[in-house]
Amino acid sequence: MDRETKQTRMQAFEAQCRSQSVRLTFQRRVILEAALDLDNHPTADRVFETVAKRTPGVSRTTVYRTLETLVRMGVITKTPHPSSVVRYDPRVETHHHLICQRCDDVIDISDARLDALPVPDTSDLGFEVLDVRVQLRGICRRCRERKEERS
Amino acid sequence: MDRETKQTRMQAFEAQCRSQSVRLTFQRRVILEAALDLDNHPTADRVFETVAKRTPGVSRTTVYRTLETLVRMGVITKTPHPSSVVRYDPRVETHHHLICQRCDDVIDISDARLDALPVPDTSDLGFEVLDVRVQLRGICRRCRERKEERS
DNA sequence: TTAAGTGCAAAAGCTTTGCGGGTAG
DNA sequence: CTACCCGCAAAGCTTTTGCACTTAA
Numbered sequence: 460m461d462r463e464t465k466q467t468r469m470q471a472f473e474a475q476c477r478s479q480s481v482r483l484t485f486q487r488r489v490i491l492e493a494a495l496d497l498d499n500h501p502t503a504d505r506v507f508e509t510v511a512k513r514t515p516g517v518s519r520t521t522v523y524r525t526l527e528t529l530v531r532m533g534v535i536t537k538t539p540h541p542s543s544v545v546r547y548d549p550r551v552e553t554h555h556h557l558i559c560q561r562c563d564d565v566i567d568i569s570d571a572r573l574d575a576l577p578v579p580d581t582s583d584l585g586f587e588v589l590d591v592r593v594q595l596r597g598i599c600r601r602c603r604e605r606k607e608e609r610s
Numbered sequence: 611m612d613r614e615t616k617q618t619r620m621q622a623f624e625a626q627c628r629s630q631s632v633r634l635t636f637q638r639r640v641i642l643e644a645a646l647d648l649d650n651h652p653t654a655d656r657v658f659e660t661v662a663k664r665t666p667g668v669s670r671t672t673v674y675r676t677l678e679t680l681v682r683m684g685v686i687t688k689t690p691h692p693s694s695v696v697r698y699d700p701r702v703e704t705h706h707h708l709i710c711q712r713c714d715d716v717i718d719i720s721d722a723r724l725d726a727l728p729v730p731d732t733s734d735l736g737f738e739v740l741d742v743r744v745q746l747r748g749i750c751r752r753c754r755e756r757k758e759e760r761s
Numbered sequence: 762t763t764a765a766g767t768g769c770a771a772a773a774g775c776t777t778t779g780c781g782g783g784t785a786g
Numbered sequence: 787c788t789a790c791c792c793g794c795a796a797a798g799c800t801t802t803t804g805c806a807c808t809t810a811a
Contacts (some may be wrong), residue, residue, distance in 0.1 A: 480792090481765095482764095482765060482809085482810055482811075483764065483810075483811095484766065484767080484809080484810070485767095486766080486767070487766090488730070502800085503800080503801080504799095504800075516768090517767090518768045518769075518786090519768095520712030520767075520768065520769075520801090520802085520803090521766080521767055521768070521800095523800090523801065523802075524766085524767085525718055525766095528628065534705055534767070536711070537692040537693075537714070538692060539690035539691050539692045539709060539716075539745065540690050540691070540692070540696075541689060541690045541691070541696070542688075542696065543694055543695060543696045543775065543776065543799085543800080544694060544799090544800065544801095545692070545693065545694045545800085545801085546692075556689065557732060557735065557737050557739075559737075560687070560740070563688070565690075566735070566737070568730075568732070568735075570730050572728070572730065573727075576724075576727070576744070577723070578746070579719075579721050579723065579724060581708060581719070581746065582716070584708065584719075584751065585655035585750070585754065586708050586710075586717070586732075586746070586748055586749070586750055586751060587748045587749045587754060588746045588747070588748040589711070589747055589748040589749070590746075590747040590748065591744060591745070591746055592744070592745045592747060593727070593742060593743070593745070594690065594715065594742070594743045594744070594745065595729070595730065595732065595737070595739045595741075595742055596739070596740055596742070596743060597738045597739040597740040597741065598687040598737070598738045599734075599735075599736070599737055600735065600736030600737060600741070603736065603738060607804085631786085632790095633784085633785055633786075633790060633791065634785075634786095635784080635785070635790095635791065635792080637791085637792070638791095653775090654775080654776080655774095655775080667793090668792090668793090669779085669792070669793045670776095670793095671776090671778090671792080671793065671794075671795095672791085672792060672793070674775090674776060674777075675777090675791085675792085688799095690769090693796070694774085694775075694800065694801065695775065696775085696776085
């Protein structure tokens with residue numbers, strides 16, 4: 460994420476902490492900074508490693524707890540992923556995913572046409588739709604090349 | 611899943627086992643049957659419980675291993691889910707999801723208009739798209755009712 | 762000052778692995 | 787017959803919890 464966007468996001472977070480009386484601690488700032496720097500849907504552990512490199516002493520537990528706090532605040536999100544590890548996503552704006560069926564890798568893409576999809580009516584289910592995202596499921600380049608090798 | 615569809619699926623599985631020389635064991639049949647009977651993206655553990663009720667003696671390990679085998683064969687899929695537990699899905703045809711941002715619940719929906727979405731061009735990324743699915747992210751009925759209570 | 766947050770250690774899930782015995786083809 | 791599969795027990799990861807100490811407001 461570019462420096463300017465990141466700075467804006469950090470300021471928004473700080474403002475939100477003040478307005479919601481969530482304590483603005485050193486750890487929370489560092490953890491959010493690390494999350495904003497990681498693309499590709501980092502796990503809590505990857506965020507922990509990044510934080511640990513920059514400022515040793517922050518505990519793994521705090522990283523786990525803080526990421527959940529940030530999700531509840533709406534500052535980051537959890538992203539659906541086929542795997543037994545929670546994935547976080549610092550991108551909060553609408554975007555879409557390529558999902559490899561073979562290696563479970565998830566790649567971000569942007570596509571204006573997909574952003575403009577009409578929202579189907581789900582009022583009969585009582586579900587309030589806030590955001591529409593598309594998954595393109597298939598086989599990624601690496602897996603395709605590997606498959607061709609074998610044949 | 612209705613009896614007829616299930617029977618067709620079981621027969622297709624058996625045929626695939628023969629053609630790919632995958633051993634057709636008692637356990638594999640029972641585990642696939644249980645998975646086909648479970649909606650709502652069962653975890654391996656839920657499949658295990660269902661199998662255990664019907665035919666005690668099948669081990670949890672075998673359920674974990676077999677579900678992975680079925681995924682590799684393309685008989686079932688893993689479905690992306692925001693949580694630290696793998697979710698399987700017996701539905702292999704295109705369908706879409708409502709994802710609740712508050713409780714992480716994932717609800718299946720069918721929508722012909724969404725099925726017909728144009729496939730964006732991903733050839734520059736070397737990604738081969740096989741299927742397009744949509745996530746409608748928002749708040750489910752139960753969480754909305756709970757929120758209103760609080761206010 | 763004090764309620765909220767943190768670190769540590771330990772517990773609690775979920776999933777995988779190694780291995781001896783069993784079985785489908 | 788024999789390569790593949792199963793069950794068991796144990797290990798390996800990821801995530802959560804309880805509690806005493808620290809700190810932002």
